[in-house]
Amino acid sequence: MTKHRFAVIALALLSPGGVAQAHAETAPAPREIMEKVTLTRKLDGSEAVVKMTVMDDKKQARERDITMATKLYDGGKTEKRIYRFLSPADVQGTSVLVFDYESKADDVWIFLPALRKTRRIVSSQKTQSFMGSEFSYGDLNIPAIDDFDYKLMNQEPFGGEACYVIEVTPKSKEIAESEGYSKKTYWVSKDKFAVMRGLFYDKDGKLLKELVTGNIKLLDAKNKRYRPMHMEMINKQNGRKSVFDSSKVTFAPNTKDEYFTTAYLERS
Amino acid sequence: MTTDGGVVPVEPPDAPSDGGGGLFEQSQAASAAPAAGETGLASKLPFTLNGYVRGDVFVGKVQDQNAAEMKANYGEMSLQLRTVKSAYGDGFADARIRYGLQGAAQGTFIDLREAYVNTYLGPFDLRLGKQIIVWGRADALNPTNNLTPVDFRIRSPLEDDIRLGNVGARAFLRLSPVRLEGVWLPTYLPTELPPVGLPPLVSFAPPRFPSADLRNGLVAGRAHLELASFEMSVSYLRGYAPLPGLTLSDLRFSVTDPAVFVSRTAYDQQVIGLDFSTALGEVATIRGEAAYRRPFDYQNRPWAARPDLQYALGADHNFGSFNVIAQYLGRYVFDWQKEPGTNRSNSDLEGILRDPTREMDFRDSVTEAVNDELAQVNQILFSQTAQVQHIATLRFEWLLAHDTLSLSSLCLLNFTTQEWLVTPRIGWRASDTMTAYIGAQVFAGPNDTLFGLIDQTLSAGYAELRFTY
Numbered sequence: 001m002t003k004h005r006f007a008v009i010a011l012a013l014l015s016p017g018g019v020a021q022a023h024a025e026t027a028p029a030p031r032e033i034m035e036k037v038t039l040t041r042k043l044d045g046s047e048a049v050v051k052m053t054v055m056d057d058k059k060q061a062r063e064r065d066i067t068m069a070t071k072l073y074d075g076g077k078t079e080k081r082i083y084r085f086l087s088p089a090d091v092q093g094t095s096v097l098v099f100d101y102e103s104k105a106d107d108v109w110i111f112l113p114a115l116r117k118t119r120r121i122v123s124s125q126k127t128q129s130f131m132g133s134e135f136s137y138g139d140l141n142i143p144a145i146d147d148f149d150y151k152l153m154n155q156e157p158f159g160g161e162a163c164y165v166i167e168v169t170p171k172s173k174e175i176a177e178s179e180g181y182s183k184k185t186y187w188v189s190k191d192k193f194a195v196m197r198g199l200f201y202d203k204d205g206k207l208l209k210e211l212v213t214g215n216i217k218l219l220d221a222k223n224k225r226y227r228p229m230h231m232e233m234i235n236k237q238n239g240r241k242s243v244f245d246s247s248k249v250t251f252a253p254n255t256k257d258e259y260f261t262t263a264y265l266e267r268s
Numbered sequence: 269m270t271t272d273g274g275v276v277p278v279e280p281p282d283a284p285s286d287g288g289g290g291l292f293e294q295s296q297a298a299s300a301a302p303a304a305g306e307t308g309l310a311s312k313l314p315f316t317l318n319g320y321v322r323g324d325v326f327v328g329k330v331q332d333q334n335a336a337e338m339k340a341n342y343g344e345m346s347l348q349l350r351t352v353k354s355a356y357g358d359g360f361a362d363a364r365i366r367y368g369l370q371g372a373a374q375g376t377f378i379d380l381r382e383a384y385v386n387t388y389l390g391p392f393d394l395r396l397g398k399q400i401i402v403w404g405r406a407d408a409l410n411p412t413n414n415l416t417p418v419d420f421r422i423r424s425p426l427e428d429d430i431r432l433g434n435v436g437a438r439a440f441l442r443l444s445p446v447r448l449e450g451v452w453l454p455t456y457l458p459t460e461l462p463p464v465g466l467p468p469l470v471s472f473a474p475p476r477f478p479s480a481d482l483r484n485g486l487v488a489g490r491a492h493l494e495l496a497s498f499e500m501s502v503s504y505l506r507g508y509a510p511l512p513g514l515t516l517s518d519l520r521f522s523v524t525d526p527a528v529f530v531s532r533t534a535y536d537q538q539v540i541g542l543d544f545s546t547a548l549g550e551v552a553t554i555r556g557e558a559a560y561r562r563p564f565d566y567q568n569r570p571w572a573a574r575p576d577l578q579y580a581l582g583a584d585h586n587f588g589s590f591n592v593i594a595q596y597l598g599r600y601v602f603d604w605q606k607e608p609g610t611n612r613s614n615s616d617l618e619g620i621l622r623d624p625t626r627e628m629d630f631r632d633s634v635t636e637a638v639n640d641e642l643a644q645v646n647q648i649l650f651s652q653t654a655q656v657q658h659i660a661t662l663r664f665e666w667l668l669a670h671d672t673l674s675l676s677s678l679c680l681l682n683f684t685t686q687e688w689l690v691t692p693r694i695g696w697r698a699s700d701t702m703t704a705y706i707g708a709q710v711f712a713g714p715n716d717t718l719f720g721l722i723d724q725t726l727s728a729g730y731a732e733l734r735f736t737y
Contacts, residue, residue, distance in 0.1 A: 047290075047291035047292040048291065049291065049295045054670070056670070062699070062700050063700070067291075067292055067295040067296060068292070069292040082292075084292075084296060086295065086296065088700040088701065088736070089318040089319075089320075089701075089736045089737055090697075090700065090701075090703070090736045092318065099496050105547065105549055105550045107496050107497060107547065114426065114427075114428045115402075115428075116400065116401075116402040116428065116431075117402055117403075117404075117405070119405075119545075119553075120499070120545045120546070120547060120553050120555075121553055121584075121586075122547055122550055122551065122552060122553050122584075122585065122586065127588070128586065128588065128589060129589070129670065129671065131671065132670040132671030132672065240670070248291055248295070249291075250291050252291070255292065258442070258444075259292060261442075261444060261494065262494050262499065263440065263442050263444075263447050263492075263494065267386075267388075267393065
């Protein structure tokens with residue numbers, strides 16, 4: 001190797017892109033990292049009590065207490081979830097049942113106590129706010145891996161964890177419209193494959209929201225499944241913030257199948 | 269990491285639970301019990317109390333005048349008691365106490381709206397007590413919903429508030445994906461109509477409702493098929509229709525105080541129904557419902573509706589935070605004929621009734637005239653003034669300001685009879701406990717239609733403040 005060629009290689013390695021390139025050679029492919037993130041989110045079954053706090057730009061807070069259960073079916077390809085609002089009184093008893101499929105549109109039902117019946121609704125509104133919070137329905141769903149392109153941007157620590165920094169972009173304009181984001185950037189824990197931080201960009205490419213998670217709990221030690229007990233979503237454009245705090249979570253692979261039926265929804 | 273820069277320590281792994289956990293059900297039971305650590309009387313009570321306090325005012329038009337009047341104004345308290353959930357069931361009661369003006373009546377109204385116990389025994393659920401039952405997957409108008417009645421005299425921004433509970437049993441047997449439902453309502457409770465002005469000389473006599481004989485109870489069954497992508501049900505009902513017709517009870521020939529007495533009279537029927545809903549990908553939800561109603565011996569009971577077939581098909585879609593439900597409804601009346609009413613004028617009939625000496629000769633002809641008029645009124649009451657009717661409804665809701673502001677309305681148009689209804693409403697959730705509503709309920713239609721009969725009585729603008737606890 002000539003001195004000249006050695007110098008070129010040394011300079012390449014020392015440049016930021018070069019360092020990243022060197023590290024990237026040892027990191028898994030970014031798509032593979034996000035596939036592991038998706039897998040980590042999937043618990044065979046779980047039950048939880050969650051407090052959702054919605055804060056406006058004046059720091060006035062509204063709280064919702066929600067109980068929920070989840071279970072995997074079809075070899076992990078389908079996740080069924082039920083949410084029931086416990087408080088405040090004007091939403092108590094409102095329940096939502098979701099069948100989240102990997103490869104087709106979700107089936108969703110809602111039971112409203114004032115209607116006294118269960119109503120099927122379409123699942124298309126991923127951009128729509130969940131109960132007035134800064135989390136959209138899309139933020140809470142497991143995304144379709146094939147809809148996005150992935151790029152490893154960097155590796156840096158966040159939240160006390162060494163992380164991969166992955167940029168996620170929709171593959172088409174239609175997917176971007178459906179998601180409501182032109183781009184997302186995730187800090188993914190190398191050890192746990194849990195999302196520690198997320199940045200979400202609007203259709204004009206401006207930073208819209210920041211997600212920060214904490215208190216990552218190992219719920220299924222055998223399969224190394226983690227779940228954050230604390231999630232904050234801050235809207236950088238309007239100053240509003242929403243927080244999900246899971247006060248109690250159990251790994252419950254044998255959670256009852258009857259919870260995930262429209263019959264149970266109506267049992268208020 | 270929290271946004272203030274602190275690092276949240278990661279907890280050591282938990283030992284996983286093998287069983288069903290029970291947290292999901294326990295948390296629902298816990299929400300109906302005093303909070304952990306709470307001391308004093310609240311911690312000893314096996315139930316929780318929720319409800320609301322509200323103040324409402326409804327203002328409309330004076331009948332046949334160009335002036336405004338109060339249609340309703342009241343203060344109301346609702347007490348909703350939920351017992352703690354036990355392994356075998358729980359209980360619920362909803363009592364309402366209202367003081368104010370309701371139609372022509374001013375006073376205190378106490379209503380134990382619902383009071384029932386649920387019991388859960390494996391695949392079998394039973395609810396016993398006073399309860400409101402609503403059937404049908406269509407929006408706004410449900411042809412299969414013929415169980416518990418409504419009270420149109422109750423004025424409220426919320427549609428559910430006019431529903432009335434009735435005492436009975438409702439049971440489910442879950443054989444997934446099929447669910448069987450049975451209902452038994454042993455005693456009759458009628459739908460109440462608003463105080464529509466009666467013609468001169470006409471008064472209400474005591475109603476003719478079925479006795480508490482077990483044979484007079486309503487029985488109904490429904491079989492649900494609930495799949496992931498599609499659900500439907502078929503139903504059968506046999507019992508007295510919630511909305512009674514009118515019959516002539518008596519005539520009084522008197523110089524000073526002539527009168528025609530009419531009675532609200534119930535009739536029994538059979539109803540076969542069907543409904544379904546499914547999703548069209550991510551585009552829309554489709555819902556349909558149909559019912560064939562056949563009153564018993566309707567040919568000899570002019571106070572009964574004619575057999576009819578009602579059907580509805582609709583779709584709903586979200587445009588962001590704007591939700592729209594559009595629906596078509598149709599009605600076909602079997603054995604239909606137009607009821608023309610009587611060709612004798614009110615003054616003619618009054619003249620005869622004011623002359624007791626003419627009773628023997630004219631009683632039959634007056635009776636026939638009144639019955640002809642009642643046949644026409646009954647046809648209006650049962651919304652059967654045309655053999656075939658085409659109706660469209662459009663309901664929308666637009667959520668703004670992070671779901672704290674709601675703009676909504678239900679619009680209905682009957683293309684055949686030219687009746688229409690619109691109910692615009694603005695709702696503002698000032699906080700989790702305080703909500704304000706302003707809106708209107710406007711009915712309109714030709715004089716020989718139901719909406720034409722009630723439009724001046726029921727059409728009103730309103731305002732409500734509600735505190736929920």
